[in-house]
Amino acid sequence: MFFRSRKLTIVSAIAAITMAAAGAVFAQSTSAPMPLPPTVERGRVPRVAPPVRIWNEDHERAIKTDANINLSLCVLQGDVKVNGWNRNEVRILVTNGRNFTFKVQQKSARSGDPVWIMAVAEAANKEQAGPISECLRGDEIEIDAPVNATFNLKGQEVNTVVDGIRRVSVKNAGGDISVRNISDGVTAATYRGDLTVEQSKGAMVLENTAGNILVFDAGPSEIGDIFKAKTTSGAISVQKIGHRQIEVNSISGTVAYNGDILSGGSYSFWTSNGSIKLSLPANSSGMLTASYGYGSFNSELPFKLNTETVTPGPVKSIIATMGSGGDATLKLTTNNGSISIKKQ
Amino acid sequence: MKQDCIDIGLIQAFMDGELDHGQVDRVSGHIAACDTCALLLADAEDESAVVFPALEREFNTLVPSQRLWTKINDSIATERGSRPFWQKAWEFLSVGFLTPSMLAAASLLIVVGVTALVLTGRQPLADDSTKIAAVRPAIATTSAVPVISSNPDVIAPDVAVASTNAPTVRAERADYRPAVRRVYEAPVADFQPAVVKDTSNGYLPGEESYVRTIASLSRSVESQKDNTIRGSERMSFERDLAVVDDAITKMRVEVKKDPKNESAKQVLYSSYQNKIDLLSSVSQKEELVASLK
Numbered sequence: 301m302f303f304r305s306r307k308l309t310i311v312s313a314i315a316a317i318t319m320a321a322a323g324a325v326f327a328q329s330t331s332a333p334m335p336l337p338p339t340v341e342r343g344r345v346p347r348v349a350p351p352v353r354i355w356n357e358d359h360e361r362a363i364k365t366d367a368n369i370n371l372s373l374c375v376l377q378g379d380v381k382v383n384g385w386n387r388n389e390v391r392i393l394v395t396n397g398r399n400f401t402f403k404v405q406q407k408s409a410r411s412g413d414p415v416w417i418m419a420v421a422e423a424a425n426k427e428q429a430g431p432i433s434e435c436l437r438g439d440e441i442e443i444d445a446p447v448n449a450t451f452n453l454k455g456q457e458v459n460t461v462v463d464g465i466r467r468v469s470v471k472n473a474g475g476d477i478s479v480r481n482i483s484d485g486v487t488a489a490t491y492r493g494d495l496t497v498e499q500s501k502g503a504m505v506l507e508n509t510a511g512n513i514l515v516f517d518a519g520p521s522e523i524g525d526i527f528k529a530k531t532t533s534g535a536i537s538v539q540k541i542g543h544r545q546i547e548v549n550s551i552s553g554t555v556a557y558n559g560d561i562l563s564g565g566s567y568s569f570w571t572s573n574g575s576i577k578l579s580l581p582a583n584s585s586g587m588l589t590a591s592y593g594y595g596s597f598n599s600e601l602p603f604k605l606n607t608e609t610v611t612p613g614p615v616k617s618i619i620a621t622m623g624s625g626g627d628a629t630l631k632l633t634t635n636n637g638s639i640s641i642k643k644q
Numbered sequence: 645m646k647q648d649c650i651d652i653g654l655i656q657a658f659m660d661g662e663l664d665h666g667q668v669d670r671v672s673g674h675i676a677a678c679d680t681c682a683l684l685l686a687d688a689e690d691e692s693a694v695v696f697p698a699l700e701r702e703f704n705t706l707v708p709s710q711r712l713w714t715k716i717n718d719s720i721a722t723e724r725g726s727r728p729f730w731q732k733a734w735e736f737l738s739v740g741f742l743t744p745s746m747l748a749a750a751s752l753l754i755v756v757g758v759t760a761l762v763l764t765g766r767q768p769l770a771d772d773s774t775k776i777a778a779v780r781p782a783i784a785t786t787s788a789v790p791v792i793s794s795n796p797d798v799i800a801p802d803v804a805v806a807s808t809n810a811p812t813v814r815a816e817r818a819d820y821r822p823a824v825r826r827v828y829e830a831p832v833a834d835f836q837p838a839v840v841k842d843t844s845n846g847y848l849p850g851e852e853s854y855v856r857t858i859a860s861l862s863r864s865v866e867s868q869k870d871n872t873i874r875g876s877e878r879m880s881f882e883r884d885l886a887v888v889d890d891a892i893t894k895m896r897v898e899v900k901k902d903p904k905n906e907s908a909k910q911v912l913y914s915s916y917q918n919k920i921d922l923l924s925s926v927s928q929k930e931e932l933v934a935s936l937k
Binding site for chain 2: 374454491510532533549552633635636
């Protein structure tokens, strides 16, 4: 039959092709010229450019400044640690990184000391061509600044810790931000990372795209200071804060608040997809407006119901008076989650 | 193996399509019922799958046998003898005149002829159009109005709408032929289905500005997000966007059902604001990264 004859043909053809290919390969391998070793001219050392050591050295600089110095810098890579001290001097140590210098932007008319400086990276060498980023780079960037300093940072992938200065403004594309002991305001934003604020005062605007926000023991430094915390994807936990105007907003994540409801305060907690959990003192009072969709409303604190709209649909709402009433307003909104108020 | 199992030669013939219809039915019916033969068929198929691609070139260049060539030539001769006269004439013409140079000359002649015909035929139509053009402004006025989608996330492009309030007057000559009208579709972004606005379902106060802002931001984010947000960040972004869109859709339905539902309105506005913030975050991140370079 055809099968047997074709099988024979197939096997013969495969054998012929294999032998032909092997022969060709063997012929090539034997006839190919051997590569010649590189020749070095006698008596002359081949010129090899020395490695440019720009990223693996430590650089430290200090500058005398005014007490209320404003320090600005941008960082491409590395962990940034800022520490407040009682000297009118800014010192920066870059470990395993790029050299830098201070650029004085403004001086005090009274003392002549700088009141605004920038830390900018220097070119690795004079011949380096092209535009050079002014951003610092290193394994670790350690900064000591006067306690009354204002620190401005823009960073790419930077973990930032700031402790013990007056004001902080940090905006990073990625990395965690941790802020402690700030006396007059925090503005912090990271697009990917967690954000922590502890024992700080002043107006606070905290934004986060993907990550959690934790605030513990914060308050205003002046009357009217606001507190805003917003994340698109993450949980927000706020504990013991003394601001009277609070806005907490998450798109996907739980919102938790543990603290007092101060008279005249305005408290707004919002999440599109998550729960709202409040832990309040038993004597808390104020006007409560709660809107929730696919979830429930539970309160351990007594309240007097003014209006309740419970219809089948995505919005149920409750307007109630907590405690003795008062002029604080509490607005809780979740589209898809529960609202619970617990007694502290 | 059963007694009535088919041999491998028959299976190979079955695979090669060499069996007649009755045999194919018999073999396929047997293979369906007999595991052993089904296994044999599978083995043969596997073997063919390995071998045939390797030797495809050889098979494709197989030379037909002499007997086959003889048969083919005989068939051609028979067919030629029985052809009618007009086919032979056509063959003569095709051989004699269908050369590339003759074809090129003929094509050129046709193009010149058609062009001349079009030019001579257009002259009277042009006269008509100039005459009618003087009348046209009185006939219809055209105004561009924005078409607003009932979907809040969608803004349709401007579309020309003709208002025909004035009485229609048309002057035609006996040989007048109306010019062929071409309708050009307005460009619509592929991700935004355009929906014609129902004016009775208008926006809430202030809602339209949200919708326009979101539409504008969405367009810019579409072009940026592939470079700016990646991996898990992208997943979070898309999920959050879906969450916000879902909230907007639900709240719009709720507000449409009960326009006095203030809670739903507030949630709707807040959801719009969330979406704006979410979309803005992409641009802001890109700006930040760009400013560091």
